[in-house]
Amino acid sequence: MAGPSSAPEPKMDSQDLYREDMYTDRRVGTIRVLTPVKSDGTPDASRPTSYVGQAQIMTPAGALPLSFEIEAKTLAEACEGFADGARMAFEETMKELQEMRRQQASSIVIPEAGAASALTGQGGLPPRGKIQIP
Secondary structure (H helix, E strand, C coil), rough: CCCCCCCCCCCCCCEEEEEEEEECCCEEEEEEEEEECCCCCCCCCCCCCEEEEEEEECCCCCEEEEEEEEECCCCCHHHHHHHHHHHHHHHHHHHHHHHHHHHHCCCCCCCCCCHHHHHHHCCCCCCCCCCCCC
């Protein structure tokens, strides 16, 4: 029996189902085609097909995975729009990484000279707790 503090049960929405097909050129990346389907698995022409590109960009820190939507009505259009989508996703990812680095750098707190040795008596870092030794 599940109590009020248990995790919610994941429930599929039978009115918002998609069939997923993957296409790749085995060099640059993949395109996921999400075709809307009815609950019986037949195509649902009342909803648009979605195209999602996936690629990896090599950086000095290793492979950076990219995933991005491609505005297209056909697989051929999605192939044509792949490069632009990947470029935009890369630029957005790099901006987010720069912002994260900026935030990380601004959160570094450097203690006053001599403060560490005065608090610990050993020249190390001050204690991490909220209790301060006078």
